[in-house]
Amino acid sequence: MDWGTHMVLAAKLLESSKMDPGAAIYSVIPVIDQKPAHFHRVYAHILENQPDFLDVTLELFKRPEVTKRDFRALEGFISNKLNQLERQLDEAPVNEFVKRRSIEKKIYAFQRIGEETPGFLKLLDEAKDVVGDDKVTKISTDKLAAAVSLLSHTFFDTFNNPVQIFLPTCSYCSAQWEFWSKIDYMKFRGEFYKPENIVPFRKEIAASKIWNVILKPEALMKAMIIRLGEMGQPAIPYEIVDMGVRDFLRYMNINEYQRADAELKFLYELEDEIAAIIYKKFLRSDFNE
Known part of the structure; x- marks a missing residue:
């Protein structure tokens, strides 16, 4: 999905979660993983990497430099932060792989999120009209809401391209395979994001009654990870998906068991709703539902 559609869908998820x-x-x-090119649509889409990226983003978005849009001052803060992290990396023993990888991910995150922050803030200027809610222009630093929003990116990307969210443990791809089998995929990729198609799609999905539910955000995060596991081809082992859920919820300091039946049911219905709207223009001519 493109940025505007991601924001529309995330905003509706947050609204249904009372966030x-x-x-x-x-x-x-x-x-951010557009650079370097070999990271594109992989590195920042991996579940294991997202806690580091979320922590860095929250730290930056809480900065007064971001509020004031003082990008020169923000560059100074990031430069100092990178110097600190580089020193930590130099001092970390070579055999402490986990520690070194965590520092390396933070270095990457500060560099790339710092570079993209002016662009992110520019998106906010346009987001009110795209989403239809001026609340999206005021950045929240609530970690739970931010985590739901971040996870939604990879979840909704499955309509566009395969994702490898469970790397490095499992390299299998998750995607909307059945949906793709029913549409003219090349036409979809070539035309869906043109204004005459994507704008009506955003409006229709945003106006859907599908959002008239109350979701529990903790359970919704679990449900999105489970669905990404269920979409895997070949089948992603249950224990890998379960560990992904456990690790992410533990990172969020959510230690109570989360029953996600209602949220999973909602996601199945939401996927069907998105597909049904897209089928109107992109269903294969030789396919009969």
């Missing part, structure tokens, strides 16, 4: 739509901006954070 601040101002966290919708976190749904576009994974675009």
Whole structure:
């Protein structure tokens, strides 16, 4: 999905979860992996990496430099932060792989999120009209809302391209395979994001009654990870998906068991709703539902 559609969908998820739509901006954070090219649509889409990226984004978005849009001062803060992290990396023993990888991910995150922050803030200027809610222009730093929004990016990307969210443990791809089998995929990729198609799609999905539910955000995060596991081809082992859920919820300091039946049911219905709207223009001519 493109940035505007990610923000619309994230804002609606947050609204149904009774959370601040101002966290919708976190749904576009994974675009940082556009650079370097070999990271594109992989590195920031991996579940294991997202806690580091979320922590860095929250730290930066809380900065007064971001509020004031003082990008020169923000560059100074990031430069100092990178110097600290580089020193930590130099001092970390070579055999402490986990520690070194965590520092390396933070270095990457500060560099790339810092570079993209002016662009992210520019998106906020446009987001009110795209999403239809001026609340999205006021950045929330609520961690739970931000995490729901961030996870939604990879979840909704499955309509566009395969994702490898469970790397490095499992390299299998998750995607909307059945949906793709029913559409003219090349036409979809070539035309869906043109204004005459994407704008009506955003309006129709945003106006859907599908959102008239109350979701529990903790369970919704679990449900999105489970669905990404269920979409895997070949099948992603249950224990890998379960560990992904456990690790992410533990990172969020959510230690109670989360029953996600209602949220899973909602996601199945939401996927069907999105597909049904897209089928109207992109269903294969030789396919009969």
